[in-house]
Amino acid sequence: ILTTLVKGICKPVTCKIRILPSVEDTVNLVKRIEKTGIAAIAVHGRKSLVLSLFCLLERKKEERPQHPVHCDVIKAISEAVSIPVIANGGSHDFIKEYMDIETFQKATAASSVMIARAAMWNPSIFRKEGLFPLKEVMQDYIKYAVRYDNHYTNTKYCLCQMLREQLETTQGKKLHAAQSAQEICEAFEMADFYEETTAIFEAKKTSSETETQDEDDQMEDPDVIKMAVRFDKREYPPQITPKMYLLEWCRKEKHPQPVYETVSQ
Ligand SMILES: Cc1cc2nc3c(=O)[nH]c(=O)nc-3n(C[C@H](O)[C@H](O)[C@H](O)COP(=O)(O)O)c2cc1C
Structure with missing residues (x-):
């Protein structure tokens, strides 16, 4: 598989x-x-x-994230091959703040480090000057999530990862019970932020709809049908894509089947 991939594509192929x-x-x-x-x-x-x-006799169980990471094995690999080795598995055992990333890299003699859980627990792990307080990080994260209309289930998952041991607190329980972005904001005393941001969104949406209408009115080519189609995954049933909707619509309206052109960049 790897050989075929390496030969078949012009991008660098890596493996984990x-x-x-x-x-x-x-x-x-x-x-x-x-x-x-x-x-x-x-x-x-x-x-x-x-x-x-x-x-059945020899089935060896996969080690869980709470098992210690074997730095010695990664080190042996780093010393045996000439391609870059990316050390992974250091969250919790090694990596608790920025400085620890280097410690893990040195312990494994790797060229670089890949971080998963430590970055979920507190994304400011990548900040040279040290970690930001979790409260600040979570508030900033919620702001991004609301501004970019992130699905609330994903926002909730990420915040649960950050809260970790504090999930049993009143705030943790509120987060656990949240069923919308608004309720998440309420759990973090950010209800005002939610109101303000969604009001701005609504205003922008209304003005862009009016603008599109104006543009449509000015359009001269009668063969071009312009429709605003927003692809928000949660609004589409599973397996139904915008292409399928367009095909259905063309059939219903007795238009020819849509034709697509793939352009390489
Ligand atoms: C939410 C989550 C999703 C993950 N998804 C993948 C994945 O798709 N493929 C993979 O090889 N490893 C995946 N992993 C494992 C991590 O890449 C990594 O190997 C593991 O968490 C150990 O690194 P850490 O100690 O920095 O967390 C995932 C880990 C987490 C926490």
Whole structure:
């Protein structure tokens, strides 16, 4: 798969693995992967689920995120291959603030570090000067989420990741019960922000609808039908895409089937 990908596309191909039960097997695997021509390899320093011939007897469980990360194995890989190694799995054990990223990189002799959970818990982990207080981070995050109309379930998930141990507090319980962006804002005492921002959105929407109407009125080409089609995933039933709606509409209105042209950039 990797060889085909590397040959078939002009972008650099990278690969991510978990480690095997033995250091030797892991290093050998990475050497094989390196030969496919990939540009870099990310290594999550926890063991993957291994099924052997004696499957039932020898089934080794995948290590969970709470298991310690095996920096020594990532280090052995870094020293054995010449492609860049991206160390992963350091959240919690190692990475609690910006300075720890370098500690993890040094402990694994990797070229760079990939961070997942620590960045979800507090995205200011990437701030050189240190972490911002979580309260501030969450408020800023909510502002982005509301301004960019992020789906509330996703906003709620991300905030739950940030609150973590505080999920049992009154605020945590309010967040848990929230069923809309507005209720999330209320849980964080940001109801006014929600009101103001949605009022601005409504005003913009009304003015852009009027503008589109004006433009349509001025349009001369009778063969061009202009329609405002907003693709908001949650407004479409599963498996139904805007293309399918357009096809249906064309059939109903007895227009020819739409034709698409793929342009490469
Ligand atoms: C919400 C979430 C989604 C993830 N999705 C993927 C994924 O799609 N593919 C993958 O290889 N790893 C995925 N992971 C695992 C992470 O990439 C990473 O290997 C793991 O969390 C260990 O790194 P950390 O200690 O920095 O969290 C995901 C992790 C989290 C928390």
